[in-house]
Amino acid sequence: MTQSHQFSIKILTGHLNDVFRSKEGAHQTGSQINWLYPRTQIKIKLTQWIQRIEKPNIFQVSTTTMHGPKRIYYGKRFARAFWILIVGSALALLCFQTYLLLEMYFSKPTLSQVSFIVNEGGMDFPAVTVCSFNPIKKSYVRELNASGDLTGATLEYLLQTNMDAMFLYSNLDRHNLKKTHDQAETYFQNHTDFRTIKFLRTAGYDCGEMFLTCYFGGRRFDCCKYMKPKITSLGKCYELDVQNLAPEWMKKQISPGSGAGLQMIVDAQLEDELRGEDSDASAIFSNIYENGFRYYVHPPGANAELSSEGISVSPSRNVYSAIKAVSHNLLSPREWGNCSENWPPSYKTKLSYSASACRALCIAEHFNKTCGCAPFTYNVDGSENEQLFIFLKYRFSEHRICAPYESITCMDKHMIRKVNGSEYLELPDCEECHMECQSTSYTSYNSYGDGFNQGSLLWLKKFSNKTEAHIKNNLAIINIFFAEMYYTSYSQVQATSFTQVLSDIGGNMGMFLGMSVITITELSLFFSKIFWIIVSRRRRQYMYSKKATEKVKEQQLDEAVKEFQERRSRKNSRENIYSLSNFHKIAPISEIPNKFEYNNQDDTLSTSSSIELKIDSTQLQRHLNQHPSEGNICILIPEKIVRRNSTHLENYTPNSPVFTIGPISRNHKRAESPTNILNSVN
Numbered sequence: 001m002t003q004s005h006q007f008s009i010k011i012l013t014g015h016l017n018d019v020f021r022s023k024e025g026a027h028q029t030g031s032q033i034n035w036l037y038p039r040t041q042i043k044i045k046l047t048q049w050i051q052r053i054e055k056p057n058i059f060q061v062s063t064t065t066m067h068g069p070k071r072i073y074y075g076k077r078f079a080r081a082f083w084i085l086i087v088g089s090a091l092a093l094l095c096f097q098t099y100l101l102l103e104m105y106f107s108k109p110t111l112s113q114v115s116f117i118v119n120e121g122g123m124d125f126p127a128v129t130v131c132s133f134n135p136i137k138k139s140y141v142r143e144l145n146a147s148g149d150l151t152g153a154t155l156e157y158l159l160q161t162n163m164d165a166m167f168l169y170s171n172l173d174r175h176n177l178k179k180t181h182d183q184a185e186t187y188f189q190n191h192t193d194f195r196t197i198k199f200l201r202t203a204g205y206d207c208g209e210m211f212l213t214c215y216f217g218g219r220r221f222d223c224c225k226y227m228k229p230k231i232t233s234l235g236k237c238y239e240l241d242v243q244n245l246a247p248e249w250m251k252k253q254i255s256p257g258s259g260a261g262l263q264m265i266v267d268a269q270l271e272d273e274l275r276g277e278d279s280d281a282s283a284i285f286s287n288i289y290e291n292g293f294r295y296y297v298h299p300p301g302a303n304a305e306l307s308s309e310g311i312s313v314s315p316s317r318n319v320y321s322a323i324k325a326v327s328h329n330l331l332s333p334r335e336w337g338n339c340s341e342n343w344p345p346s347y348k349t350k351l352s353y354s355a356s357a358c359r360a361l362c363i364a365e366h367f368n369k370t371c372g373c374a375p376f377t378y379n380v381d382g383s384e385n386e387q388l389f390i391f392l393k394y395r396f397s398e399h400r401i402c403a404p405y406e407s408i409t410c411m412d413k414h415m416i417r418k419v420n421g422s423e424y425l426e427l428p429d430c431e432e433c434h435m436e437c438q439s440t441s442y443t444s445y446n447s448y449g450d451g452f453n454q455g456s457l458l459w460l461k462k463f464s465n466k467t468e469a470h471i472k473n474n475l476a477i478i479n480i481f482f483a484e485m486y487y488t489s490y491s492q493v494q495a496t497s498f499t500q501v502l503s504d505i506g507g508n509m510g511m512f513l514g515m516s517v518i519t520i521t522e523l524s525l526f527f528s529k530i531f532w533i534i535v536s537r538r539r540r541q542y543m544y545s546k547k548a549t550e551k552v553k554e555q556q557l558d559e560a561v562k563e564f565q566e567r568r569s570r571k572n573s574r575e576n577i578y579s580l581s582n583f584h585k586i587a588p589i590s591e592i593p594n595k596f597e598y599n600n601q602d603d604t605l606s607t608s609s610s611i612e613l614k615i616d617s618t619q620l621q622r623h624l625n626q627h628p629s630e631g632n633i634c635i636l637i638p639e640k641i642v643r644r645n646s647t648h649l650e651n652y653t654p655n656s657p658v659f660t661i662g663p664i665s666r667n668h669k670r671a672e673s674p675t676n677i678l679n680s681v682n
Contacts, residue, residue, distance in 0.1 A: 064519070064522055065514065065515070065516060065518050065519045065522065066513055066514060066515055066519045066522070066523075067087075067513050067514035067515075068083060068086070068087035068090070068513060069087075071083040072084055072087060087513070090512040090513055091512070091513065093512055094508055094509060094512040094513060097505075097508045097512075098505050098508065101501050101504050101505055101508075102501070104495075104496065104501075105496055105498070105501045108336035108494075109336075109494070109495035109496060110331060110336055110337065110492050110493065110494055110495055111492075111493060111495045112490055112491070112492060112493075113490075113491045113492075113493050114488065114489070114490055114491075115488070115489040115491065116486050116487075116488055116489075117327075117486060117487055117488075117489050118485060118486040119485060119486065119487070121252065121254075122252030122253055122254035122255075122485070123252060123253050123325065123482045123485060123487065124243065124251065124252055125216075125242050125243070125250065125251060125252060125253050125261075125262065125482075126297050126298060126299060126300070126323070126325075126440075126442055127239060127240065127241040127242070127243070127297075127298055127299065127300045127301075127302075127304075128239070128240045128262065128264075128295055128296070128297055128298075128480060129230060129232075129237050129238065129239040129240075129295065129296045129298065129304035130210070130211075130237060130238055130240075130264065130266065130293055130294075130295040130478070131232060131234040131235065131236075131237035131238075131293065131294050131295070131296075132204070132205055132210060132234070132235070132236075132237075132268065132269075132292075132293055133234070133268075133290065133291055133292055133293065133294065134205075134268065134269065134270070134272075134273050134291070135159060135200075135203065135204055135234060135235030135236065136155075136159070136203035136204060136235065136274065137203060137204070137205060137269070137272045138272045138273060138274050139272055140202060140203045141155065141203070141274065144199075144203075149186075149187060149190060150187060151183065153176075153180050153183060154180070154183050154184050154187050156180075157180045157181065157183070157184045157404060158184065158196065158199065159235075160172075160404040161196055161376055161401065161403065161404060162200060162231065162232070162233050162235070162376040162377065163233055163376075163377070163404075164233055164377050165375035165377055165378070165402075165407050165411075166425075168404055168407060168408060169407070169408060169411055169425065172404065172408055174408065174412075177404070177405050177408060178405065180405075181403065181404070181405035184403070196401075197231065200231050200235055200236060201229065201231065201236060203235070203236070204235050204236025205236065205269055205272075207223065207224035207227055207229070207238055208224055209267065209269060210238065210266055210267060210269070211223040211224060211227075211238070211264060211265070211266055211267075212265040212266070212267055212460075212463075212464050212466075212475070213264075213265050213463065213464075214240075214262070214263065214264045214265070215262070215263040215264075216242075216246075216249075216250045216261070216262050216263075217249070217250075217253070217254070217259075217260050217261070218259055218260070219249070221246075221250070223240070223264065224238075226240055226241070226242065226245045226246045226250075227239060227240050227245075228241070228245070230304070232304065232305055233305060233376070233377050234294065237304070239304065240262075241300050241301075243300045244300055244301075253481065253482050253485075255485070256481070256482055256483055256484055256485055257481060257483075258320055258322075258479045258481045259481075260481060260482075261479065261480050261481025261482065262478075262479070262480045262481065263477065263478070263479050263480075264477070264478045264480075265460070265464075265475060265476075265477050265478075266293055266475070266476050266477075266478060267466075267474050267475055268291055268292055268293065268315045268473075268474045268475075268476065269474060270291060270315065270473060270474050271470075271474075273291075290312060290314055291314055291315060292312060292313050292314035292315055292317070292476055293312070293313055293476060293478070294310045294311065294312045294313075295310065295311055295313070295478060295480075296308040296309075296310045296311075297311070297321065297323055297442045297444060297480060298442065299439075299440045299441075299442075301352055302352070302354065303351075303354075303356070303357055303360075303380050306354070306356035306357055306360060306380060307354065307356060307441070308441075308442065311444060311446055313448070313476045313478060314476065315472075315473055315474050315475060315476050316450065316451055316452065316472050316473065316474075316475065316476070317448055317449065317450055317451075317476050317477075318448065318449035318450075318476070318477045318479070319446060319447070319448050319449075319476070319477070319478055319479065320446065320447045320448075320449075320479045320481075321444040321445070321446050321478070321479065321480045321481070322444065322445045322446075322447075322481060322482075322483035323442045323443065323444045323445075323480060323481070323482060323483070324442070324443045324444075324445075324482070324483060324484065324487065324488070325440060325441075325442055325482075325487035325488070326440070326441050326442070326443060326487065326488050326489075326490065327438075327439075327440050327487055327488070327489040327490070328435075328438070328439045328440070328441070328489075328490050329437070329438055329489065329490070329491040329492065330435055330436075330437050330438075330492045331437070331492045331493070331494070332437055335494065336494055337437070337492055338434055338435070339434055339435045339436060339437040340353060340355075340358075340433075340434040340435070340436060340437065341353065341436070341437050343358065344358070344432045344433075347361060349361065349381050350381075351380070351381060353436055354436050354439065355433050355434065355435045355436055357380050358430065358432070358433035359430045359433045360377075360378045360380045361378070361380060361381065362428055362430035362432070362433055363378050363427055363428065363430070364378035364379065364380075366427065366428045367402065367407075367410070370410060370414045370415065371402060371406060371407070371410035371411075371414070372400075373400045373401060373402035373403075373406055373407075373410075374401060374402060375401065375402050375407050376401045376402075379401060411425060415427070444480075445483070451472070452471065452472065452475075457471060457472075460475065
């Protein structure tokens with residue numbers, strides 16, 4: 001087999017550049033002669049390329065769904081800096097916005113939602129508690145004082161037991177308080193069977209004496225049949241709880257207006273009031289300045305004084321109370337709220353939980369620890385066991401209620417604090433008493449009418465058997481009704497949710513970086529692989545061996561491609577030689593050196609721009625023998641070649657222009673212009 005030999009030719013650039021500029025319109029020919037690049041530059045370019053392709057293999061920049069990394073990786077200089085700035089700014093904004101969203105979520109924000117709810121079947125009617133401003137009857141006091149040792153001061157001291165402690169503290173005369181207390185002790189010694197609660201129950205008016213008649217929805221009913229007595233700070237009161245005690249037709253108001261609500265006609269019985277005349281006890285003053293009644297509209301089962309402000313009406317008056325129900329629904333602590341559904345662990349009571357009742361019992365506990373007793377007004381537990389209110393040795397029993405003197409003395413000694421020269425009463429904050437989660441309150445809009453007309457007087461006289469003077473001086477008419485058949489609901493709701501926060505974060509991720517759940521999965525896999533490589537020696541060895549294997553495969557592939565190109569070049573060389581049309585005379589073959597180089601436009605020698613022409617001498621010699629020449633060969637310069645003085649790797653393609661070499665034909669003995677001749681260099 002004939003062995004092929006390759007040799008090199010050195011060419012001056014001065015003539016080569018002129019040839020490049022003059023050969024316009026020609027076509028590229030075969031690939032017999034190869035253009036080889038300097039070895040140093042090839043090594044640098046390959047090293048950079050290997051370093052670049054290693055990063056996509058790890059992070060897969062070209063396939064990630066995240067916006068930015070691909071542009072940064074493939075960008076050049078200023079473009080790369082620009083995209084780094086944009087992506088960095090977007091990432092910073094995304095982190096800041098995510099921080100704000102998470103901070104808001106973990107602060108547990110809430111907001112109020114207002115709803116207007118219509119009850120098509122009617123409005124549930126509330127409970128009503130009615131109290132008289134005259135707590136005891138003069139006739140009862142006369143019976144009680146049959147022995148003559150019950151003085152007016154002692155009677156007043158007894159009635160102060162159930163009065164508001166704060167009112168007593170501000171208004172009692174401390175100089176006479178001890179004297180009055182000693183007189184009461186003397187009376188209790190003489191009457192060991194005296195019971196305070198029994199006294200308050202029997203001294204007040206009976207239900208039949210206070211209520212003449214009642215109507216609901218225009219239908220008359222027996223008031224006292226559905227009422228039960230209650231002892232409050234005003235004495236003996238009566239509560240009408242239609243939801244628990246009344247028949248079904250009284251439980252709902254089915255239409256708005258006073259004619260569809262509750263109407264009560266009450267009697268003040270002022271003739272039986274203590275006036276201090278003759279041998280009667282002196283008149284009693286509490287914290288009430290008028291005659292008549294106070295009534296409370298409140299939810300069923302709730303303490304009247306703690307859940308309602310109360311409405312007053314005097315005799316010979318008509319009062320119209322248009323009420324509106326308001327429902328409050330608050331969030332519990334586990335739902336970001338601060339309400340309480342149950343009593344604190346230290347409280348033992350059967351009452352339904354409410355913030356006002358909790359605070360009352362909290363203050364009662366404070367008095368009990370400090371003074372050994374608690375004022376009557378804070379006994380909201382509803383317990384009316386006689387043993388709780390028995391005077392024992394002029395005091396109450398183990399769980400006892402404070403006498404007025406004990407309350408005032410204890411507060412003066414243990415609860416007064418001085419700040420900047422001013423005195424104030426220090427009571428517990430009761431921080432454990434949070435608002436109840438669900439509550440209902442009633443707002444009333446009141447209007448009054450003074451006196452009775454002649455027709456109403458005749459009608460009242462007919463069914464009450466009272467005189468006209470008694471009616472004018474003692475009777476009052478109370479009207480309670482719903483003005484509208486809906487109620488207002490205030491609900492505390494969460495201002496955000498976990499799902500909403502995730503949605504907001506996802507929206508910001510998409511807006512700033514085009515990220516999604518798929519992107520998060522990609523990043524998770526990427527960091528997990530990096531972590532695996534860091535902690536696993538076996539994984540690192542595997543990656544090293546894999547990289548070496550891939551390198552060997554790449555080398556084998558390059559060699560195969562190179563061999564294929566050489567074979568194709570040899571196959572096409574014969575056809576390329578026949579296609580020579582434009583050529584230039586050079587030195588004889590025997591005188592061709594093994595290296596050639598060319599000058600640039602500045603006529604300076606550039607070794608980095610040197611090219612090497614590899615010539616298959618066997619094929620060339622065979623062709624020259626078939627076509628005799630004068631011993632000289634020519635090189636065909638293609639028209640479209642790479643730009644002058646360019647040696648960058650990225651400008652090289654498989655279709656690069658080829659220098660073709662061949663013999664000088666006899667038809668072309670005349671030389672071209674000197675600028676187109678390639679001079680040989682020895």
